[in-house]
Amino acid sequence: MTATPHQPTVTEREARRVAEAAREQDWRRPSFAKELFLGRFRLDLIHPHPLPADEDARRGEEFLARLRVFCETKIDPALIEREARIPDEVINGLKELGALGTKIDTKYGGLGLTQVYYNKALALVGSASPAIGALLSAHQSIGVPQPLKQFGTQEQKDAFLPRCARTDISAFLLTEPDVGSDPARLATSAVPDGDEYVLDGVKLWTTNGVVADLLVVMARVPKSEGHKGGITAFVVEADSEGITVENRNAFMGLRGLENGVTRFHQVRVPAANRIGPEGSGLKIALTTLNTGRLSLPAMCVGAGKWCLKIAREWSAAREQWGKPVAHHEAVGAKISFIAATTFALEAVLDLSSQMADEDRNDIRIEAALAKLYGSEMACLMADELVQIRGGRGFETADSLAARGERAVPAEQILRDLRINRIFEGSTEIMHLLIAREAVDAHLSVAGDLIDPDKSLSDKAKAGANAGVFYAKWLPKLVTGQGQLPRAYAEFNQEIDLSPHLRFVERSARKLARSTFYAMSRWQGRMETKQGFLGRIVDIGAELFAMSAACVRAELLRTTEAHGREAYQLADAFCRQSRIRVDELFNRLWTNTDDLDHKVVKGVLSGTYAWLEQGVIDPSGEGPWIADATPGPSKRENVHRPIR
Numbered sequence: 001m002t003a004t005p006h007q008p009t010v011t012e013r014e015a016r017r018v019a020e021a022a023r024e025q026d027w028r029r030p031s032f033a034k035e036l037f038l039g040r041f042r043l044d045l046i047h048p049h050p051l052p053a054d055e056d057a058r059r060g061e062e063f064l065a066r067l068r069v070f071c072e073t074k075i076d077p078a079l080i081e082r083e084a085r086i087p088d089e090v091i092n093g094l095k096e097l098g099a100l101g102t103k104i105d106t107k108y109g110g111l112g113l114t115q116v117y118y119n120k121a122l123a124l125v126g127s128a129s130p131a132i133g134a135l136l137s138a139h140q141s142i143g144v145p146q147p148l149k150q151f152g153t154q155e156q157k158d159a160f161l162p163r164c165a166r167t168d169i170s171a172f173l174l175t176e177p178d179v180g181s182d183p184a185r186l187a188t189s190a191v192p193d194g195d196e197y198v199l200d201g202v203k204l205w206t207t208n209g210v211v212a213d214l215l216v217v218m219a220r221v222p223k224s225e226g227h228k229g230g231i232t233a234f235v236v237e238a239d240s241e242g243i244t245v246e247n248r249n250a251f252m253g254l255r256g257l258e259n260g261v262t263r264f265h266q267v268r269v270p271a272a273n274r275i276g277p278e279g280s281g282l283k284i285a286l287t288t289l290n291t292g293r294l295s296l297p298a299m300c301v302g303a304g305k306w307c308l309k310i311a312r313e314w315s316a317a318r319e320q321w322g323k324p325v326a327h328h329e330a331v332g333a334k335i336s337f338i339a340a341t342t343f344a345l346e347a348v349l350d351l352s353s354q355m356a357d358e359d360r361n362d363i364r365i366e367a368a369l370a371k372l373y374g375s376e377m378a379c380l381m382a383d384e385l386v387q388i389r390g391g392r393g394f395e396t397a398d399s400l401a402a403r404g405e406r407a408v409p410a411e412q413i414l415r416d417l418r419i420n421r422i423f424e425g426s427t428e429i430m431h432l433l434i435a436r437e438a439v440d441a442h443l444s445v446a447g448d449l450i451d452p453d454k455s456l457s458d459k460a461k462a463g464a465n466a467g468v469f470y471a472k473w474l475p476k477l478v479t480g481q482g483q484l485p486r487a488y489a490e491f492n493q494e495i496d497l498s499p500h501l502r503f504v505e506r507s508a509r510k511l512a513r514s515t516f517y518a519m520s521r522w523q524g525r526m527e528t529k530q531g532f533l534g535r536i537v538d539i540g541a542e543l544f545a546m547s548a549a550c551v552r553a554e555l556l557r558t559t560e561a562h563g564r565e566a567y568q569l570a571d572a573f574c575r576q577s578r579i580r581v582d583e584l585f586n587r588l589w590t591n592t593d594d595l596d597h598k599v600v601k602g603v604l605s606g607t608y609a610w611l612e613q614g615v616i617d618p619s620g621e622g623p624w625i626a627d628a629t630p631g632p633s634k635r636e637n638v639h640r641p642i643r
Contacts, residue, residue, distance in 0.1 A: 102136070
């Protein structure tokens with residue numbers, strides 16, 4: 001692709017170097033998921049299941065009770081879907097309730113709730129209206145509050161957090177019309193000018209951008225005397241002169257989403273509004289997402305719970321061939337999948353969130369796995385619900401109501417959930433991101449061996465270090481607790497979950513051996529084997545979910561809250577998951593990856609263009625990617641702050 005004149009042209013190696021510099025390099029705290037990918041099943045890091053403090057739980061439950069009343073009495077989800085807009089009075093009501101400041105510390109006017117209860121709140125409000133869930137999530141998880149909490153100065157926190165807690169909606173602006181997951185090509189500029197920076201550029205898919213009062217903007221500072229330069233984060237007032245919201249975007253789902261295109265033309269931003277030093281913008285963004293990503297699986301859990309409720313009620317009422325459809329095996333298997341998967345997703349979410357609250361573990365991989373697994377499995381559950389509902393699943397809620405039936409928005413939830421496989425890192429990007437972290441230990445000791453830019457002396461040194469590491473590590477992958485019949489006996493109750501944990505332990509070692517073999521086989525070409533890496537990550541996700549499900553079941557058993565039923569669901573999920581894991585292991589080495597690559601080359605070269613004949617393309621005219629040349633806006637400003 002040819003870069004536009006205002007856009008940096010970078011090589012693949014340069015792009016990777018930028019991404020690598022932005023990731024958090026060190027592992028200062030333990031990580032269950034990192035250990036899992038290394039073949040070490042550290043059950044002690046997650047069991048016994050951590051619990052919130054009593055006071056945190058009390059305050060969280062009190063807010064959830066108030067939020068439930070608000071959702072049931074003030075939110076009309078059908079109206080939001082019909083008019084593609086959240087009514088101003090609903091947003092103002094959420095402000096009065098304190099929902100904008102759920103995670104913001106009480107000293108800044110927020111509610112100061114934990115990550116666990118913030119996620120429960122998102123699951124609740126997201127089940128009423130996914131668009132509202134997205135608004136609150138974008139505001140707190142990736143908008144102004146989270147990066148300021150982690151990287152802001154005290155002056156910035158004092159100035160902006162009270163506003164974010166009660167009155168001001170925030171948005172996060174990174175993506176550009178021709179820049180998605182490749183930030184090295186970021187074109188929006190921030191040129192230093194005395195005590196200010198001057199911003200120019202265009203940002204795309206600015207969730208909350210249409211109604212936002214405050215923006216976190218990522219822009220490139222040019223390197224100059226006294227300025228390190230690089231991609232940098234700024235807090236920007238949304239009503240600043242030179243900012244134009246040029247379009248409110250519309251989507252297949254989340255129709256109430258206030259997502260737009262924002263142009264910056266000679267926008268002056270005080271240097272005091274810069275978050276962190278110059279060049280730290282991407283690191284701030286990625287670190288923010290380490291916990292921010294947990295908001296998305298929270299809403300996926302809410303969707304799973306709703307799918308289960310509708311599947312249960314409908315399948316008991318609808319009869320076919322003399323009995324409820326739930327009692328037909330083909331339908332029953334779908335219901336079992338929804339129930340077991342919802343239990344596992346909630347287990348993954350609660351475990352990851354509680355670990356985030358305790359801050360004892362590094363959860364960057366756990367949060368990424370929760371996002372990846374939650375978004376994929378929620379889409380599957382919604383699709384199964386539509387299938388269970390049959391023609392009614394494809395029919396809109398308004399149409400159902402018009403002919404006298406219950407207005408069940410099954411088709412809407414399928415549309416609304418689809419974006420989650422793209423939001424905050426697409427499934428494909430999440431596979432690569434997690435895979436990079438999963439092989440970090442290998443690259444740390446042997447990376448120079450496969451780096452073509454390294455000298456022979458560097459390679460020799462790396463070889464010696466790798467020899468020491470692998471001499472200690474590889475023998476530990478041969479045997480383990482998973483081969484002992486009585487291992488994990490505390491999970492052997494009326495229903496025995498211990499075989500599943502032994503399977504996880506054995507599979508973790510097999511996963512590590514497979515990764516090592518692949519690195520030995522492909523060396524520097526490993527990073528191009530995206531199909532293989534994706535399957536490695538998917539296996540890890542399943543193993544993490546199985547572990548979380550078993551640990552949660554044991555927690556519920558010991559707290560006498562649906563313990564037996566929890567064990568049943570955990571057992572069902574693990575049995576379903578083990579089948580998927582076995583298939584994924586098989587596909588590591590038996591697949592069509594090489595053939596697919598050849599076919600793709602043929603498609604792009606036009607070899608199969610004859611196959612496209614016989615259809616009409618209803619697409620409109622215009623460029624594939626809109627022009628984003630800096631300059632003054634020529635369009636009406638559709639910015640709509642809510643007061």
